[in-house]
Amino acid sequence: MRFEYDEFKIIEKSLDKDQMRLSESIMSIGNEYMGMRGNFEEFYSGDSLEGTYVGGVWFPDKTRVGWWKNGYPDYFGKMINSPNFTGIGLQIDGMDLDLNKENLIDYYRELDMKTGLLTRKFTIDRDGAKFEIGVKRFVSIAKREICAISYTIKSLDKDAKIVFSPSINADVRNEDSNYDEKFWQVIDKSLACDRGYMVSKTIDNPFGVDRFSLAHYMNVKLDGDYKNLETSRLEEDEAISLAYSLDLEKGSEVSLYKTIAVTTSRDYKEEDLVNKAELVLEEAVGQGFDSLLKDHQDLWAKRWKMADVIIKGDVKLQQAIRYNIFQLFSTYYGDDMRLNVGPKGFTGEKYGGATYWDTEAYIVPMYLSVAPQSVTKNLLMYRYKQLDQAYENARKQGLKGALYPMVTFTGIECHNEWEITFEEIHRNGAIAYAIYNYSTYTGDYDYVRDYGLDVLVGISRFWADRVHYNKKKDVYMIHGVTGPNEYENNINNNWYTNTLAAWTLEFTSSMLKKYENRKEDLAVTADELDKWKDIIDKMYYPFDEELGVFVQHDTFLDKDLMKVEDLDPSNLPLNKNWSWDRILRSCFIKQADVLQGIYMFSDRYSNIEKKKNYEFYEPMTVHESSLSACIHSILACEIGLGDKAVNMYERTARLDLDNYNSDTDDGLHITSMSGSWLSVVQGFAGMRTAQEVLSFRPIVPKGWEGYSFNINYRDRLINVDVSKEDIVFKLIEGDRLDMKVYSETISLDGEYTVKLKNN
Numbered sequence: 179m180r181f182e183y184d185e186f187k188i189i190e191k192s193l194d195k196d197q198m199r200l201s202e203s204i205m206s207i208g209n210e211y212m213g214m215r216g217n218f219e220e221f222y223s224g225d226s227l228e229g230t231y232v233g234g235v236w237f238p239d240k241t242r243v244g245w246w247k248n249g250y251p252d253y254f255g256k257m258i259n260s261p262n263f264t265g266i267g268l269q270i271d272g273m274d275l276d277l278n279k280e281n282l283i284d285y286y287r288e289l290d291m292k293t294g295l296l297t298r299k300f301t302i303d304r305d306g307a308k309f310e311i312g313v314k315r316f317v318s319i320a321k322r323e324i325c326a327i328s329y330t331i332k333s334l335d336k337d338a339k340i341v342f343s344p345s346i347n348a349d350v351r352n353e354d355s356n357y358d359e360k361f362w363q364v365i366d367k368s369l370a371c372d373r374g375y376m377v378s379k380t381i382d383n384p385f386g387v388d389r390f391s392l393a394h395y396m397n398v399k400l401d402g403d404y405k406n407l408e409t410s411r412l413e414e415d416e417a418i419s420l421a422y423s424l425d426l427e428k429g430s431e432v433s434l435y436k437t438i439a440v441t442t443s444r445d446y447k448e449e450d451l452v453n454k455a456e457l458v459l460e461e462a463v464g465q466g467f468d469s470l471l472k473d474h475q476d477l478w479a480k481r482w483k484m485a486d487v488i489i490k491g492d493v494k495l496q497q498a499i500r501y502n503i504f505q506l507f508s509t510y511y512g513d514d515m516r517l518n519v520g521p522k523g524f525t526g527e528k529y530g531g532a533t534y535w536d537t538e539a540y541i542v543p544m545y546l547s548v549a550p551q552s553v554t555k556n557l558l559m560y561r562y563k564q565l566d567q568a569y570e571n572a573r574k575q576g577l578k579g580a581l582y583p584m585v586t587f588t589g590i591e592c593h594n595e596w597e598i599t600f601e602e603i604h605r606n607g608a609i610a611y612a613i614y615n616y617s618t619y620t621g622d623y624d625y626v627r628d629y630g631l632d633v634l635v636g637i638s639r640f641w642a643d644r645v646h647y648n649k650k651k652d653v654y655m656i657h658g659v660t661g662p663n664e665y666e667n668n669i670n671n672n673w674y675t676n677t678l679a680a681w682t683l684e685f686t687s688s689m690l691k692k693y694e695n696r697k698e699d700l701a702v703t704a705d706e707l708d709k710w711k712d713i714i715d716k717m718y719y720p721f722d723e724e725l726g727v728f729v730q731h732d733t734f735l736d737k738d739l740m741k742v743e744d745l746d747p748s749n750l751p752l753n754k755n756w757s758w759d760r761i762l763r764s765c766f767i768k769q770a771d772v773l774q775g776i777y778m779f780s781d782r783y784s785n786i787e788k789k790k791n792y793e794f795y796e797p798m799t800v801h802e803s804s805l806s807a808c809i810h811s812i813l814a815c816e817i818g819l820g821d822k823a824v825n826m827y828e829r830t831a832r833l834d835l836d837n838y839n840s841d842t843d844d845g846l847h848i849t850s851m852s853g854s855w856l857s858v859v860q861g862f863a864g865m866r867t868a869q870e871v872l873s874f875r876p877i878v879p880k881g882w883e884g885y886s887f888n889i890n891y892r893d894r895l896i897n898v899d900v901s902k903e904d905i906v907f908k909l910i911e912g913d914r915l916d917m918k919v920y921s922e923t924i925s926l927d928g929e930y931t932v933k934l935k936n937n
Contacts, residue, residue, distance in 0.1 A: 180194075180197065180200070180201075180835075180836075180837070181204065181835060183493045183494050183497055184493070184497055185493055185496045185497055185500070186290065186291050186292040186497075186500060187288045187289065187290050187291065187292075187497075188204060188205065188288065188289040188291070188497070188501060188835070189286070189287070189288045190204075190205070190285075190286070190287040190288070191285065191286055192285055193277060193282060193285045193300075195224050195225070195278060198222075198224060198225055198226055199225065199226065199227045199843035199844065200837060200842055200843050201216060201287075202215040202216040202217055202226065202227060202229075203215060203216070203227075203525050203526060203834065203842050203843060203844070203845050203846055204216065204289070204834065204835065204842070204846070205287060205289050205296060206505070206508075206523070206524060206525035206845075206846060207289070207294065207296050207315070207316065207317055207508060207524075208231075208317060208505075208508035208509055208523060208524035208525075209294075209317040209318060209319045209322055209508065210233060210319075210322065210508070210509065210510055210511050210513055210514065210517065211232070211233050211317075211322035211323065211440075211513075211514070212230075212231065212232045212233060212260075212317060212322075212323075212325070212440055212524065213230075213231055213317060213508060213509070213523065213524025213525070214229060214230040214231065214264060214317070214524060215227065215228070215229040215230075215524075215525055215526065215845075216287075216289075216296065217229065217230075217262075217264065218277065218298075219264050219265060219266040219313060219315070219327060219329060220265075220266060220267055220268045220274075220275045220276070220277075221267055221274050221275070221276055222276060222277055222278055223276050223278045223279065224277075224278035227353065227526065227843070227844060228259065228262060228350060229259055229524075229525070229526055229527060229845075230259060230260050230261070230262050230263065230264065230350075231257055231258075231259065231260055231524045231527075232260050232392060232440060232442055233514065233517045233524075234442075234444050234514075234516055234517055234532070234587070235257070235258065235260060235380075235390045235392065235442060235444070236255050236256055236257050236258060236390075236532065236587045237255075237256055237258045237361045237380050237381075237383070237387075237390075238252070238253035238254075238255055238383050238385045238387045238592065239253060239254045239255070239256050239352075239355060239356050239357075239359075239361075239530075240253055240254075240356055240357060240384075241253055241254050241356070241594045242254075242356040242357070242594075243594055249574050249575050249576075249600060250594055251590070251591045251592050251593065251594055251599065252385050253383070253385050253387075253592055254356065254530055254592055254593060254594050255530055255532070255585065255586065255587045255588075255592030255593075256352060256354065256355075256527065256530040257520060257522075257527065257530065257532060258352055258361045258362075258380070258527070259350045259351065259352050259361075259527060260350070260362075260378075260392060261346055261347060261348040261350060261362060261376065261378050261392065261394055262345075262346070262347045262350055263325065263346050263347075263394045263396065263438045263440065264315065264325065264327060264436075264438075265343075265344065265345040265346070265347055265419075266327065266329050266342060266343065266344045266345070266434065266436060267341075267342070267343030267344075267345065267419070268311075268329070268331065268340070268341070268342060268343070269339075269340070269341035269343070270304065270309060270331075270338055270339075270340060271304075271338050271339050272339065273304075275302070275311070277300070277302075280302040280304075281302060281303045281304070282300060282301070282302060282303075283300075283301040283302065283303050283308065284299075284300060284301050285299075285300040286298070286299045286300065287299075291500050291501060291503075291504040292475075292478065292479075292482065293471075293474070293475040293478055294316055294317075294319065294474060294475070294478045294504070294508070295314060295315075295316050295471065295474075295475070296314070296315045296316065297312070297313065297314050297315075298311075298312070298313040299311070299312045299313075301334075306335065307333075307334075307335045307336045307338070308334040308335050309331055309332065309333055309334065309338070310331070310332040310334060310431075311329075311330065311331050311332075312328075312329075312330045313327065313328070313329050313330070314327065314328045314471075315327045315328075316471060316474055318462075318470055318473070318474045319474055319477045319478065319511075320470070320473035320474050320476075320477050321458070321461075321462055321470065321473070322513070323439050323440050323441060323455070323458045324437065324438070324439055324440075324458065324459075324462045324470065325437075325438045325440070326435070326436070326437050326438075326462070326467050326470050326471070327435070327436045327437075327438075328433055328434070328435050328436075328467055329342070329433065329434045329435075329436070330402075330431055330432070330433040330434075331426070331431060331432060332429075332430070332431035333426045333427070333428055333429070333430060333431075334428070334429070335428060336428050337425065337426065337427050337428055338425075338426050339423070339424075339425060339426075340404070340423070340424050340425075340426045340432065341421055341422065341423045341424075342398075342400075342421070342422040342434045343419050343420065343421050343422075344396060344398050344419065344420055344434065344436045345417055345418065345419035345420075346374070346375075346376045346394045346396060346417065346418050346419075346438075347416065347417040348362045348363075348364050348376060348378045348416040348417065349416040349417060350362065352527050353527065353844075354527055354528065354530065359381070360381070361380055361381055362378045362379070362380060362381070362416075363378065363379055363380075363381055364376060364377070364378050364415065364416055365377050365378065365379050365391070366452070367413060367418050368418075369411040369412075369413060369418050369420065370411075371409070372397060372398050372399065372409075372420070373395070373396060373397045373398065373420075373459075374395075374396055374411070374418045374419075374420060375393060375394060375395040375396070375418075375452055375455060375456075376393070376394050376417075376418055377391060377392070377393045377394075377448075377451060377452060378391065378392050378394075379391045379392075379448075387588075389443075390442065390443055390444065391442070391443040391448045391451060392440060392441070392442050392443075392451070393439075393440070393441045393442075393451035393452050393454070393455040394438060394439075394440055394455070395438065395439045395440075395441075395452065395455035395456055395458075395459045396436055396437065396438045396439075396459075397436070397437045397438075397459055397463045398420055398422070398434060398435070398436050398437075399434070399435045399463075400422060400424075400432060400433070400434055400435075401432070401433045401435065402430065402431050402432030402433050403426075403427065403430035403431065403432065404424040404425060404426055404430065404432045405424065405425040405427070406423075406424060406425045407422065407423070407424045408422075408423045408424070409421065409422055409423075410423075422434065435467050437459060437462050437463050437467070437470075438459075439455040439456070439458040439459035439462065440455070441454045441455040441458065444516070481507055481511075483888075484548060484549070484888055484890065484895070485503055485507070485548035485549070485888065486500070486503075486887070486888070487499050487500070487503070487855060487858055487859075487885065487886070487887040488885060488886045488887070489858070489882060489885045490882060490883035490884040490885060490886075490901075491881065491882050491883035491884070492881060492882055494828075494832070495827070495828060495831055495832075497835070498828075498831035498832045498835055498854060499831055499854045499855065499858065501834075501835060502831065502851035502852070502853075502854045502855070503548070503851075503855065505523065505525070505846055505848060505851055506519075506541075506544075506848065506851050506852060508523065508524070509523035509524060509848050510523075510541075511549065511553060512545075512549060512550070512552060512553025512554070512556045512557070514556075515556035515559050515560055515563075516560070517532070517560075518532050518533040518537055518557065518560050519533070519536070519537045519541050519557075519848060519849055520532050520533070520848065520849075521534055521536060521847070521848060521849045522844075522845035522846065522847075522848060523845070523846065523848035525845040525846040525848065526844045526845020526846070527844070527845070528844045528845050529585070530585065530592075530593070532585075532586065532587045533560070533583075533585070533586050533587075534584065534585060534605070534849060535582075535584070535604070535605035535608040535609070536805060536849035536850065537557060537612075537849060538557075538561075538605075538608040538609050538611060538612035539608045539611065539612075539774075539778075539805075540805060540808075540849060540850065540852045540853060540856070541557070541849060541852050542554055542557060542558075542612045542615055542616065543615060543852070543856060543860070544852040544855045544856060544859075545557070545852075546615065546616065546619045546620065546890075547859065547888075547889040547890055547891065548855070548888075548889070548890065549890070550890070551620055551622070551890070554616055554620075555616070555622070555625060557612070558612060558613060558616055558625065558629070558630070559629065561582065561609055561612075561633060562629045562630070562632065562633055563589075564582075564586070564588065564589025565580060565589075565632055565633055565636055566589070567583075567586075567588060567589025567590045568580035568581055568582045568583070568589060568636060568637075569636060570590065571583055571589075571590065571591050572640050572643075574591075575600065577640060577643045577644060578639050578640065578642070578643040579636050579637065579638065579639030579640030579641070579642070579643055580606075580633070580636030580637055580639070580640055581603065581606060581640050582605060582606050582609050582637070583599075583605075584598055584599050584602055584605055585599070597660050597664075597667035597668065598660060598664065601658060601659045601660040601667060601668060602659070602660040602661075602664070603640075603644065603659060603675065604659070604661060604662065604672070604674060604675040604678055606637050606640060606641070606678075606682070607637075607641075607675070607678025607679060607681070607682050608678075609633065609637060610633070610634055610637050610638075610678075610681075610682040610685060610686070611678070611681075611682075611778060613625075613626060613630040613633065613634060614685055616630075617630070618867055618868070618869075618870050619867050619891070619892075620892060621870065621892055623692070626689055626692075626693070627692075627693045627696065630689070631686070631689055631690065631693060631696050631700065632700065634682070634685065634686040634689060635686060635690075635700045635702060637682055637686070638682055638683050638686040638687075638710060639706075641679040641682055641683060641713070642683065642706075642709060642710060642713060644656060644679070645679065645713055645717075647716075648718070651718070652716060653716050653717065653718035654712075654713045654716050654717050654718060655670065655671050655676075655718050656670075656671060656672070656675055656676055656679060657670040657671070658670065659672050659675050660672075661673075661674050661675055661730065661731065661771045662674060662768075662769055662770060662771045662774050662803075662805075663730065663767045663768050663769060663771040664768050664769075664803070665752070665761050665762065665764070665766060665767060665768040665802075666730075666731065666734075666762060667762060669731040669732070669733070669734075670731060670732045670733070671718055671720050671731055671732045672730065672731045672771070673719055673720050673728045673729060673730055673731065673771075673772050673775065674730075674771050674772060674774055674775040676717055676718060676719055677717075677719065677775045677779070678775065679713075679717070680713060680714050680717040681779065683710040683711075683713055683714050684714050686710070687707060687710055687711065687714075690702060690707070720732055720734075722735060725790070725794060726787075726790045727772070727790055727791045727794045727795075728772050728775075728776075728791060729772075730767075730771050730772050730795070734765070737763075737764070737765040738764075738765060739765045739798065740765060740798070741797040741798060742766065742797060742798060742799065742800055743797065750800065751800065751802050751839055751840065752764075752766060752800055752802060753802055754840070765798050766798055766799070766800050767795060767798050767799040767800065768799075768800065768801075768802050768803045768806070769799070769801065769802070769803035769805050769806035769809075770795075770799070770805070770806050770809035770810060771795070772791055772795055773791060773792060773795055773796070773809055773810065773813055774809055776788055776791060776813065777809045777812060777813055780816070780866065780868070781866070781868040781869070785816065785817055788813060788816055788817050789817040792810075792813050792814070792817055792819075796810055796822075801826075801829065802839055803850075804830075804833055804839070804847035804849075804850035804853075805849075805850045805853065807826040807827070807829040807830035807833070807853065807857075808826070808827075808830040808850070808852075808853025808854065808856050808857045808861075809853075810822070810826045811823045811824075811825075811826035811827045811830060811853075811857040811861050812856060812857060812860050812861040814826060814861075815861040815862055815864065815877060816864075820877065820879055820880060821880065823857075823861060823862070823879065824879045824880065824881070826857070827854065827857040827858070827861065827862075827879075830850065830853040830854050830857055831853075831854035831857070833847055833850065834846045834847055834851075858885060858887065859887055859889070862876065862877055862878070862879060862885065862900075863875075863876045863885075863887070863898060863900060864876055864877070865889070865898075867891075871917065871918055872891055872915065872917040872918070873917060873918035873919070873921075874898065874905070874917070874918070874919050874920075875919070875920055875921075876898075876900045876905050876919075876934060877934075877936050878900060878901070878902050878934065878936055883901070883902065884899070884900050884901035884902060885900050886898060886899040886900065888910070891915075892912075892915075893911075893912050893913075894909060894910075894911060894912030894913065894915055895909075895910040895911040895912060896908065896909055896910065896912075896915075896926070897910055900934065901934070902934065902936070903933070903934055904931050904932065904933060904934055905919065905931070905932045905933075905934055906929060906930070906931050907919075907924075907926050907929065907930045907931075907932070908928070908929050909926050909927060909928055909929070914926065914927035915927075919932045920932070920935055
């Protein structure tokens with residue numbers, strides 16, 4: 179066990195130098211505006227992945243491909259490693275503190291998810307002289323531009339000469355830089371007594387993409403029993419630092435408080451960055467570390483009050499779901515509609531882009547319930563504001579309508595894997611599905627009327643142009659795609675993609691019927707609607723009568739079909755052991771594909787259909803996508819496979835904490851973390867909102883005493899508490915609500931108890 183089990187903390191009791199990158203990922207913190215990996219403040223000479231990030235700050239890294247194809251994006255967009263502002267060098271008697279080389283007597287680090295505080299404590303022994311060091315760090319959710327650090331050292335056995343060196347350092351790189359470039363240049367810097375600032379700007383690019391500027395302004399204070407303080411300043415080309423040299427007597431301790439303000443050209447003019455940072459910094463310093471921390475903790479308490487999930491009887495799984503909620507909220511809480519949920523958040527640089535279809539398919543269903551309605555609306559507005567760019571993406575492919583990007587910061591596609599960027603077009607359907615999900619959950623159809631229909635019509639026009647008509651079979655088909663299962667490329671008639679395309683046309687048509695006056699605004703003609711209806715009526719869906727399953731794509735059943743359990747375990751994970759060619763030719767499935775569609779449109783399929791498809795596809799699924807296990811857990815609940823549901827839930831909930839796929843070193847799987855919430859609420863509790871009726875069908879997994887959670891639904895806050903005997907519904911806020919439990923209608927006004935019908 180790498181990390182201790184605790185309901186509200188992630189605890190590390192030893193320093194494993196071989197697993198440093200994993201620990202750095204797990205101990206990441208953020209506040210939506212900025213965040214960082216769990217890198218040490220002091221110098222560390224061992225293997226490490228340095229990462230500090232600012233929301234919305236990215237760079238158009240030049241595309242690197244073997245040959246060019248028409249339609250390729252000009253660049254690969256990347257959230258870049260920003261200048262490191264957490265650095266605090268420490269010398270003890272002339273020797274740098276370096277935990278890669280020190281004799282550690284004890285080591286303890288914890289991430290307190292309840293309060294958003296990262297703490298580290300350790301003791302070193304240098305030839306019999308012992309020193310205790312304690313560090314606290316947080317990025318404030320109350321003052322988003324502020325990071326605060328306290329760094330304390332106590333000498334246990336001898337008098338010592340101590341030198342602190344707090345710094346700001348722009349000498350940073352991205353490990354995934356295509357051409358090993360540095361992306362920052364320093365344009366201004368200054369040091370004065372106890373403070374200093376640096377202004378950095380992204381290097382020029384040939385694509386006309388706006389450059390970003392950042393100001394980092396630090397203030398330093400000392401507190402404790404020390405003597406003979408001397409200070410100095412050091413300016414280098416790409417770094418600034420202050421030095422505090424002092425004498426520390428045996429048994430005494432001294433603390434350094436470093437407060438950093440970060441301002442960006444996303445919010446202020448470049449010439450105002452330093453002044454704005456200084457104002458923010460002055461206020462924070464005047465407030466003090468403890469008061470800043472209290473405000474930060476109070477806001478986390480409010481978030482947990484709305485969003486906490488309690489699992490009774492399993493501390494391991496309790497820890498996991500809280501960890502996932504914590505990291506999601508650290509990445510995105512809807513305060514800035516220019517931002518979205520990046521696949522690695524502030525925990526690593528892999529995947530580069532700010533937005534994938536993960537947001538609409540996985541994040542939206544959770545945030546609808548655990549955050550204010552405005553948070554989800556901001557996610558939808560993010561896409562609405564990028565509609566013009568989606569039209570441009572489609573034009574580049576020679577198609578009509580709007581094609582939303584696979585990876586983006588601005589709405590323009592900036593990912594260069596052909597089979598993903600240009601074939602995984604099902605993401606367009608996920609955008610439409612999110613609009614449907616939002617409107618049916620919240621009842622806010624004004625959004626659909628005023629904004630959503632513009633997006634829906636654009637996407638529908640894309641699908642209508644992307645399909646082709648097969649005269650011989652009198653059906654519409656979609657060739658040359660990649661479905662959610664990325665272990666197959668350039669396939670024809672992916673069932674999931676075809677299903678989403680026809681459904682989008684159907685939903686868009688129904689919304690245009692609801693809001694007739696928008697047809698003229700959007701230039702939707704009767705002929706166009708007739709064409710959409712023809713596609714809906716004649717869409718081709720691969721199906722096998724003998725097996726009774728929807729076929730993943732036209733030639734899937736021609737493969738050598740076998741189960742994952744029949745593979746030698748040494749082959750797994752496939753993506754680390756097999757060639758891409760071998761993977762593509764195999765029957766093995768990366769993630770839910772057909773089952774993804776059945777999950778999204780659950781009310782359209784019978785339990786028999788769900789069971790047949792689940793039992794056919796799941797045994798061939800390797801779950802090497804972080805998005806896979808939760809879908810399988812939810813469907814397993816629906817068809818009565820309780821043990822499988824728990825197994826899949828544990829996999830999705832502890833994917834990063836237990837490093838299931840051996841790929842957490844380079845960052846957490848942020849956009850899949852909602853899967854643990856979905857597994858509990860949509861899976862075990864069976865929550866659905868189809869036909870705009872809130873309903874539940876709870877079960878209690880074996881080994882659990884029960885579980886409880888809150889949901890925010892149509893201006894109501896509802897608590898659902900499930901035990902082995904009863905389900906208790908409490909209306910915490912809002913008006914009476916009619917809802918369904920086990921298909922029976924109840925009227926919730928206060929508290930209502932229903933007997934559990936487990937399995």
